[in-house]
Amino acid sequence: MLSIGVRYLLRILPILLLPPISTAYLLSAIGLRERLYAPLYVFISFLSLPCGLVLIVQWSDYCDKRQARKLDAVLPPRVKDSTIGSRNTMHSMIDNFQNGYFGENLTEWARLYGPVFNLRIMFENRMFTTEPEHIKSILSTNFNGFEKGSHFRFQFGSLLGTGIFNVDDELWKFHRGISRPFFTKERISNLQGYARHSDRALARLTERLQSGYAIDFQDLASRYTLDWATDFLFGVNVGSLESILPYPAASRMNAPQSMLTPADAFVQSFSAAETAASMRTRFGPVWPLLELRRDKVKQHMSVVYDFVDPIVRAAVERNRNREPEQKASNEEELTFLDYLVQHTQDMTILRDATLNMLVAGRDTNSFLLSASIYGLAENPYVLSRLRTEILDAFGPTGTPTFQDLRALKYLRAVLNETMRMWPPVPINIRKSKEAALWAPVAPGQKPICVPARTKVSFSVLLMHRRKDLWGPDADKYDPDRFLDTDERYTKYLAPNPYIFLPFNGGPRMCLGSEVGYDQATFFLVKLLQAVSEIALAPDAQPPESVPTWKGREKVWFTSHINMYYKGGLWVRMKRADGMEG
Ligand code: HEM
Structure with missing residues (x-):
């Protein structure tokens, strides 16, 4: 091959x-x-x-x-770069990914050229925008004018295959149609899964803190969301919370690589594959030339398939053993995978769909939880106010119902502010099918032309931090801006909801947005009933993951497909009952 x-x-x-x-x-x-x-x-x-x-x-x-x-329009300004093939721009993209503050180069270009510009790499145009009207056009009002497209499929094919994230048109409709029934209120209002897995995660957290060591909260959150997601979507709990949790590197307590459980090996390999796939974007259209000898994504995928294939095969087997009348009568009880197996037996489609769902439902939620903890650790006042809301509603041990989850206004504001500052999916890519028009960025100017078959990128992270859209304190973490009693809410967000898009919008909007909120809310309620203080543990953070920038986030957040903390998020917590830990 x-x-x-x-x-x-x-x-x-x-x-x-x-x-x-x-x-x-x-x-x-x-x-x-x-x-x-x-x-x-x-x-x-x-x-x-x-x-x-x-x-x-x-x-x-x-x-x-x-x-x-x-079209009586203008092209977006081009980032000036006199090197052949815009090599400086390419290096800036690679350097920012490896060493910089996320999107700092893009922010600087937006300062120089305005909210939309042409980020040309290797003679290929890429229109980059942070303008809400343009993003609305891509996702919603001109949905049919944009697609993920063949470039995206080629670049992410070895990772996402033919799954929902990587397809357009009829195949996308097939996946969307198959997936949608799994997000009805009846299905997502069952909180038993959250309760089971969050109990286990909190038990592991307590154990670790009592041992006197800091904990990598990102690792814990990603185990919690993996166990929950495999349980909810495929009916199998892979039990990643049962492994030995990582210790700070300096403790020398970590198990050798050879002792990794299949779930741990899956997480490591999948994350490496995601990084390799997203690195390709930075090299423009010539990235395949760097993979002449081997596919840098595929080399990690055999471990990933070793993990996913048995889950898929078991579902196929279950389906084979089910009587036809059983199949028709118990659709409500089927998991996503069991339901899918009734529609196709194609192993590649099944495997890809399974993996795409895991990407969708696990990494995003895990980062939302981790970033929430970072925000709370750095803002003790917000933590204390949030605890008051939780304790007033449920006391130190009560459990929320589905309805309760939505009544916690301050908690919802904290989650929104977390996703404003650090959206789990910070950047996205599409391609124009035909020439498209975007609204002018200032009154009196001509509209902007996106030529046919042109790559388009948009960053909700950069849009979420624009001072002209969110006010002069847009760089500051402050959940109050999401409360309808706050004047910033009335002034900025209420009249222009498209300035906040952690889940995207339009026909391809996230199917699991409510699940995302519910899961994070449930977990934070349970955690903050038990924990009264959270602090970063810089002594435990691996030295290579301590950011070189000053005066901003103290941990290194970056992104492949989704956001994550380089080196993890090491924290200590104090138990509310006064016991050490
Ligand atoms: C904080 C949590 C979450 C965030 C921020 C988030 C964000 C997003 C975003 C931005 C997209 C659009 C991606 C694109 O167009 O390329 C998306 C799509 C999707 N999400 Fe989520 N997501 C979250 C949780 C979940 C969960 C828990 C599930 C399922 C269990 C889920 C299922 C999906 C699916 C199936 C799609 C594909 C929709 C399509 O292409 O039609 N998401 N999500």
């Missing part, structure tokens, strides 16, 4: 060879071949390659301008 890089090379080879071959042919046809010194003949033939590329680039620029003129 050829590598992804070689396949790409074979695809573009005819285009690369066309100019030298046709020049050589032309030189022969006009009789210059015999008269030219042979090396010069070869040199001229090959010189036609860069010349041909320049012509193609100029031609496509000309076409874009013509499209914009026809």
Whole structure:
């Protein structure tokens, strides 16, 4: 099997060879071949390659301008970069991903060029926007004008396959249709799953804190959401909360790699695959050339498949053993996977759908919980106010019902503020099908033209922090801005709800948004009944994950597909009953 890089090379080879071959042919046809010194003949033939590329680039620029003129619109400003193929821009993207404050380079370009600009890498346009009206157009009002597209599928294919995140049109409708019934009120209002797994997670947390060591809360949250998600979606609890939790590196208490449980190995490999897949975006269209020898995503996937395949096979087996009348009568009791198996037995579709659901439902929720803990650790006043709301409602041991979860106004504001500052999905990609028009960014200006078949990126994280949209204190963490009694709410959010989009919007909006809120709310209620103080544990944070920036977040948040904390989120907590831990 050829590598992804070689396949790409074979695809573009005819285009690369066309100019030298046709020049050589032309030189022969006009009789210059015999008269030219042979090396010069070869040199001229090959010189036609860069010349041909320049012509193609100029031609496509000309076409874009013509499209914009026809629509009486303007193209977004281009990030200035005089290096060939915008190498500086590419390096800035890679450097920011590896070493920088998330999106700082994009913020700087937005300061220079405005909220929409053309982030061109390797001669390929990518319109980047943080403008609510543009994001609304992509996601909702001009939904049919944009798609994930073939580029996205190619880039994320080895990771997401044919799952819901990676497809368009009919296949997307199939996945969406199959998934939607699992998010009805009847199904999501059963809180037993949250209760079971959060009890176990809190028991592990208490155990660890009593041992005197700090805990990586991100790790705990990701185990909790993995066990919950596999249970809820596939009817199997993979029991990742039963493994040995990681200790601070300096303690030398960690188990060797060889002792990883299948669930731990899955989490590590999947995260490595996500990082490798999202790294590709930073190299523009030529990323496959860096994977000539091997697919850098696929190399992690065999461990991932080892974990997922038995779950899928068990569901296929269960389905085979079910009588036809049983299948028809008990749809309500089926898990997502059991239901899916009744519609297709294709192992690739089943595996991809399963993995996509895990990406959707696990990583996002795990980061929401982790970022909430970070916000509370850094803002003791918010923590204390939140505890008061929780204790007033349920006392130190009461358990919320489904209705109760939605009545906790301050907790909802805390979750919203957390997702404003650190949205679990901070950036997204689409592609225009036809030339599209976006609203001008200032009154009196012409609309903006997005040429046909152009990549488009938008960042809700950057939009969520815009001072012109959220007020002068947009950089500050303050849940009050989400309370309808707060004047910032009336002034900014109420008249323009599209400025807050942690779950996206429109027909492809997150299916699990309510589950996300409920799960995090339930967990935080239970945690804060038991815990009265939370503090970061910088001594336990791996040194390479301590940020180099000053005056901002004290832990390193970054993103592959979803946000995560590099090196984890190490914290200590104090129990409310006064016992050590
Ligand atoms: C804090 C929690 C969550 C956040 C912030 C979040 C955010 C998002 C976002 C931004 C998208 C759009 C992705 C795109 O267009 O590329 C999305 C899609 C999706 N989410 Fe969530 N999500 C969360 C929790 C969940 C949960 C718990 C589930 C399921 C158990 C879920 C299921 C889905 C599905 C199935 C889609 C795909 C929708 C489609 O393409 O039609 N999400 N989510």
